[in-house]
Amino acid sequence: MSNDQRVTMLALALRSVSECVVVTDMQDTILFVNDAFLTTYNYSEGELLGKDIDMVRSPNTPAAVRSVIRPATLSAGGWKGEVLNRRKGGEDFPVSLSTSVVRNEQHDPIALIGVAVDITERKRTELQLIEAREAAEAAANAKAEFLAIMSHEIRTPMNGVIGMTELLLNTDLTPRQLEFVSAIQSCGESLLTIINDILDFSKIDSGRIDFESRPFEIRTALDEVLTLMAPKARGKRLELMGTVGGNVPPIIIGDVIRLKQILLNLVGNGVKFTERGKVSVRVDAESRTGSEVVLRFSVRDTGIGIPPDKLDRLFKAFSQVDTSINRRFGGTGLGLAISTGLVQLMGGRMVVDSTSGVGSTFTFTIKAHVEREQPEPEPAASPAPGKDFAERLPLRILVAEDNVVNQRVIVHILAQMGYKPDLVENGAQAVSALELMPYDLIFMDVHMPEMNGLDATRRIREVHPGNRPRIVALTADALMGDRDKCISVGMNDYLTKPIRAADIRAAIERCGGS
Numbered sequence: 001m002s003n004d005q006r007v008t009m010l011a012l013a014l015r016s017v018s019e020c021v022v023v024t025d026m027q028d029t030i031l032f033v034n035d036a037f038l039t040t041y042n043y044s045e046g047e048l049l050g051k052d053i054d055m056v057r058s059p060n061t062p063a064a065v066r067s068v069i070r071p072a073t074l075s076a077g078g079w080k081g082e083v084l085n086r087r088k089g090g091e092d093f094p095v096s097l098s099t100s101v102v103r104n105e106q107h108d109p110i111a112l113i114g115v116a117v118d119i120t121e122r123k124r125t126e127l128q129l130i131e132a133r134e135a136a137e138a139a140a141n142a143k144a145e146f147l148a149i150m151s152h153e154i155r156t157p158m159n160g161v162i163g164m165t166e167l168l169l170n171t172d173l174t175p176r177q178l179e180f181v182s183a184i185q186s187c188g189e190s191l192l193t194i195i196n197d198i199l200d201f202s203k204i205d206s207g208r209i210d211f212e213s214r215p216f217e218i219r220t221a222l223d224e225v226l227t228l229m230a231p232k233a234r235g236k237r238l239e240l241m242g243t244v245g246g247n248v249p250p251i252i253i254g255d256v257i258r259l260k261q262i263l264l265n266l267v268g269n270g271v272k273f274t275e276r277g278k279v280s281v282r283v284d285a286e287s288r289t290g291s292e293v294v295l296r297f298s299v300r301d302t303g304i305g306i307p308p309d310k311l312d313r314l315f316k317a318f319s320q321v322d323t324s325i326n327r328r329f330g331g332t333g334l335g336l337a338i339s340t341g342l343v344q345l346m347g348g349r350m351v352v353d354s355t356s357g358v359g360s361t362f363t364f365t366i367k368a369h370v371e372r373e374q375p376e377p378e379p380a381a382s383p384a385p386g387k388d389f390a391e392r393l394p395l396r397i398l399v400a401e402d403n404v405v406n407q408r409v410i411v412h413i414l415a416q417m418g419y420k421p422d423l424v425e426n427g428a429q430a431v432s433a434l435e436l437m438p439y440d441l442i443f444m445d446v447h448m449p450e451m452n453g454l455d456a457t458r459r460i461r462e463v464h465p466g467n468r469p470r471i472v473a474l475t476a477d478a479l480m481g482d483r484d485k486c487i488s489v490g491m492n493d494y495l496t497k498p499i500r501a502a503d504i505r506a507a508i509e510r511c512g513g514s
Ligand code: ADP
Pocket: 265, 269, 270, 273, 301, 303, 304, 305, 306, 314, 319, 320, 321, 322, 325, 326, 330, 331, 332, 333, 334, 335, 336, 337, 360
């Protein structure tokens, strides 16, 4: 092939490639454009040849980009990036551009080549994806926000219902009244469980969940779960037992509340779906690397089992294997979805092995750290509530709460323990009250009119920066971050509504101890 033939062939080849190709001389005069270039930029060849390349550039490409292309092409032999070009008629469009330089035998640059690909479609898709992601995030945020508000709105009256019921149960009731009030109490408790389940599920779903890292004893945690479930198991004459393998470290660091929540769900299901036989829990250490240990928990029952074709539905939210069975046993179908979510967030996984009519084994693993030091001494058991409580721990207590029913619940609980708390209705009043009386402990509602609990605490801490008065937040918000918010403004403790006598007692114990 002669040189001329080769040049003609190269020009033909360049003409037909699908990218837009343009060749200019060193003064930016267009020497060659291929067919794709003409189609994309809407020009005829005659309109472009001999013209300045600026004709197809857009002044809207950022100056910082424009100024680097030529120097980079000359010094590094080429440049790649995204710029805006302009079609005939003035329409700008994005291109992915790569440039290169042609040099003669003396190595002098004699021409510049630009290869451009129209990326309008890709940009549009990228933009749509970004918009879709932003919309999804906004929807998720709106959902989380909605749940936070709803949980607050539902918990506040629930606080009244459960608290008042607890107080009513302590009065003289006829057997019939006792039966009715007990029913209200148990319905209230179930409603609260459902609200908590939905909240937990949404927290896991939106990744807004916090895990604690504290040392705890595996055996104690397991015993507590079994003790809680014992009455139900005894009622059904089921054997309930727990075994901790010899290789399990006695103390691990992790979130004991969440672990107990998973175990309670599995053991609870075991007891719920078993009529005869036993429910047993076994803990083993599956592996250990350095200070990290993988623990395996198996919860086995001799119950109704789960048909093989239903197993895959098990861990999905709101799913129940048999809705008719469920009507008999109760439940929302969220328990396993929550437990699986928690297990995954703790670095483990959950599996189930089940045979219809024989029983089921739920096995899950979690990752935890091993505690080398001795456990903290257990706090002394709380004495039963009574007037002597206030004698043992005399405290001047202020309650800041705007809701009348909640006020009565807290004041009554405190009165039963022998305290005579003072009462105010908002944060501003709490701040003023403290000027008249050096309170030891303030129960502070977070949401109050005029001045909320957070602002009031900030004010109080400006004057009393230490640990006194101790301020305990009362809030109906159970979403993550609320606790941090309360602690960050200077509160010492945090109780979620509905407030129960045991919570108040524990908060006072913690106050007495500090
Ligand atoms: P629920 O709150 O309804 O118990 P779960 O998510 O904990 O929700 O359980 C979902 C369903 O899985 C149950 O309704 C039941 O049909 C089935 N299931 C769970 N555990 C067992 C078990 N140990 N034996 C038989 N069926 C079970």
